[in-house]
Amino acid sequence: xxxxxxxxxxxxxxxxxxxxxxxxxxxxRRFSQDAGQEEKANSVxxxxxxxxxxxxxxxAKIKAEYPDHxxxxxxxxxxxxxxxxxxxxxxxxxxxxxxxxxxPMVATSIGLAIGGIPVLGVIYNPFLDLLYTGAEGRGAxxxxxxxxxxxxxxxxxxxxxxxxxxxxxxxxDPALSNKxxxxxRLTGDKRDGHKMVHSLRSVGSAALNICFVAAGQLDAYxxxxxxxxxxxxGMAILKEAGGASYAGKMTEKGxxxxxxxxIMAGRKYLFIRQVPAAKGDTVRAAQ
Ligand code: IPD
Numbered sequence: 001x002x003x004x005x006x007x008x009x010x011x012x013x014x015x016x017x018x019x020x021x022x023x024x025x026x027x028x029r030r031f032s033q034d035a036g037q038e039e040k041a042n043s044v045x046x047x048x049x050x051x052x053x054x055x056x057x058x059x060a061k062i063k064a065e066y067p068d069h070x071x072x073x074x075x076x077x078x079x080x081x082x083x084x085x086x087x088x089x090x091x092x093x094x095x096x097x098x099x100x101x102x103x104p105m106v107a108t109s110i111g112l113a114i115g116g117i118p119v120l121g122v123i124y125n126p127f128l129d130l131l132y133t134g135a136e137g138r139g140a141x142x143x144x145x146x147x148x149x150x151x152x153x154x155x156x157x158x159x160x161x162x163x164x165x166x167x168x169x170x171x172x173d174p175a176l177s178n179k180x181x182x183x184x185r186l187t188g189d190k191r192d193g194h195k196m197v198h199s200l201r202s203v204g205s206a207a208l209n210i211c212f213v214a215a216g217q218l219d220a221y222x223x224x225x226x227x228x229x230x231x232x233x234g235m236a237i238l239k240e241a242g243g244a245s246y247a248g249k250m251t252e253k254g255x256x257x258x259x260x261x262x263i264m265a266g267r268k269y270l271f272i273r274q275v276p277a278a279k280g281d282t283v284r285a286a287q
Pocket of ligand 1: 047091093094095096146166169203223224225226227230
C-alpha cells in the first residue's frame with residue numbers, strides 16, 4: 001500500500017495543531033478546577049481526561065482519512081503488534097506528568113510506520129508553540145520553515161556532550177539500578193573512570209528529547225522503558241536530521257544495541273546526533 005507522504009505530513013500537522021488547542025484548553029480547565037488524574041501501572045504512571053479526549057480525536061481523524069491504515073495509541077493500546085501495514089502510532093500527550101504539573105514540556109506525537117519503519121513524524125508542543133516534523137526523504141524541520149541541518153558541530157569526546165536521560169515510570173530493580181548506574185557512569189568524575197559529560201537533562205517528554213537531539217540542542221538521549229508511541233514520530237524526524245536511533249540492551253560489557261529498524265524491537269533506546277570522534281569514547285560504550 002503506497003502512501004503519499006506529503007499529503008500525510010500536511011494532514012498530521014493539521015491534526016497536531018488541533019490537538020494542541022485541545023491541550024491548551026485542557027490545561028486552562030485544570031488550572032481553574034481541582035482537576036484529577038488516574039494511575040495506570042503505578043502512582044507515577046498517569047493519565048488525564050485530556051489524554052483520553054485528544055487520543056479519541058486523533059483516532060477519529062486518522063480513521064476517517066486513512067480507513068485502511070492501522071492505529072496504535074497510548075491510551076487505547078491493547079497489545080497490538082506493529083505489522084508491515086501503514087500504522088499511525090500516536091501519543092496524544094507525551095509528558096503527561098509535566099501536563100499535570102503545568103510544566104510546559106508537553107507534546108502531541110504523531111508517527112507513521114510502514115513495514116515497521118518510522119517514515120513520518122510530527123511532534124507539537126502547544127505551550128511553547130514548537131513544531132518538529134520529518135518525513136522520509138524530505139528532511140526535518142522546526143516550525144515548518146527552519147530546516148534541521150544534517151551536519152552539526154563536532155563532538156570530540158562524549159565528555160563534551162549534553163545528554164538527556166529520564167527516570168521513566170519503572171522504579172523497581174533491576175530497571176532502577178540500571179538507570180542510576182548509567183547516570184553515574186555518564187556524570188561521574190573522569191578520575192574515577194567515568195565519562196563526566198557536561199551535564200544531564202530530564203525534559204520529561206521522550207518525544208521532545210528526541211526532537212532536541214534532532215535539532216542539535218542535545219547530543220544524546222538514553223532511556224529504558226519507552227513504548228512505540230514515545231519514539232515513532234521522533235525516530236522519523238531524527239533520521240531526517242542525520243541522527244540515529246538504537247534499540248538494544250545493556251550488559252556488563254556495554255550497550256549491545258543496533259541501528260533500529262523495528263520499533264518494537266526493544267524498550268531501551270539510545271538516540272544520538274552523532275557518535276563522538278574519540279576512539280573508545282562512543283556513546284554506546286558509555287552505556
Ligand atoms: C512518558 C514521557 C517520559 C518518559 C516515559 C514516557 P507519557 O510518556 O515521555 O518522559 O520518561 O518513558 O512513557 O506517559 O507522558 O506519555
